[in-house]
Amino acid sequence: MKLIGYARVSTTGQTLDAQLEQLRAAGCASIFSETMSGAQRARPELISALATLAEGDVLVVTRLDRLARSTRDLLDIVHTIETNGAKLKSLVDSWADTTTPTGKLILTVLGGLAEFERSLIAERTAEGRERARRAGKRLGRPPKLTSHQRNAVLKLRLEGQDNAEIARLLGVSRSTVSRIR
Structure with missing residues (x-):
């Protein structure tokens, strides 16, 4: 020892x-x-x-x-x-x-008290998210593109432009554009 x-x-x-x-x-x-x-x-x-x-x-x-x-x-x-x-x-x-x-x-x-505290925090956080959802609040990060820009993406796609080209036009990443449906 x-x-x-x-x-x-x-x-x-x-x-x-x-x-x-x-x-x-x-x-x-x-x-x-x-x-x-x-x-x-x-x-x-x-x-x-x-x-x-x-x-x-x-x-x-x-x-x-x-x-x-x-x-x-x-x-x-x-x-x-x-x-x-x-x-x-x-x-x-x-x-x-x-x-x-x-x-x-x-x-x-x-250790038991710390574990209990962690579970209480998780429970309160989940309850808060659920209350916000019921109140109609949008959770998470704000959208990168406005609804007008999202409509423009759909229109540009119909015109034959690819996602990378559209992303360059709007100044966002290609993946942001590809998620728009």
Whole structure:
């Protein structure tokens, strides 16, 4: 079992010193650190840290906000960690410690809440779309061509012009013209 540390600060004005000191004191064999916003999904050092995790290893962070910006992001990272057979431990957020049954339970409950929230959002979105449809609102992107332009496309086709030629005339793509019936 290896303890692998991960430290992150958001801006170049911040320093990693305190986090690195805490991770070394916790016994981390190797530490991955970077200066990058947590909003970035592709954080090279985090990706490297996750890739080095093996069965029984523990990824150690000083605080969860150094690892993830949202519950969904945290749960995705924990899933990746556990897929490798490893665990997660936060030094400050003691409840976020998948090396203990309590920490595993809390993260499982958070995962269930996130899943519930996603299903509520999907349900509300579907209801909103249905209400808009019943009210006669057109959903989706506005049409590229007006009804007058669509009629012109049909007329030009009858006159023998091909879709590419018509598209050039109207300043739209050939596929936009080809969808008009």
